[in-house]
Amino acid sequence: MSPSLLELPIDERIQLVEDLWDSIAADQNALPLTSEQRAELDRRIDAYALDRNPGRPADEVIADIRRRL
Numbered sequence: 001m002s003p004s005l006l007e008l009p010i011d012e013r014i015q016l017v018e019d020l021w022d023s024i025a026a027d028q029n030a031l032p033l034t035s036e037q038r039a040e041l042d043r044r045i046d047a048y049a050l051d052r053n054p055g056r057p058a059d060e061v062i063a064d065i066r067r068r069l
Contacts, residue, residue: 010069018062 005013024030033041048054 011066014066 005016008016
């Protein structure tokens with residue numbers, strides 16, 4: 001890891017990772033799914049269809065994680 005990155009405060013490094021992840025997620029065709037990943041997504045969609053549990057919003061989960069740090 002670059003020494004300059006290690007000098008950044010943790011919250012700024014976390015934000016960089018989130019921004020990087022968002023940039024990857026924005027390009028849905030960059031990484032094609034494997035057959036195993038596609039099967040897992042199908043399994044999760046089927047599970048949701050049965051229980052209708054939407055989970056929690058990502059920003060709420062991230063806020064909980066940050067509070068614990």
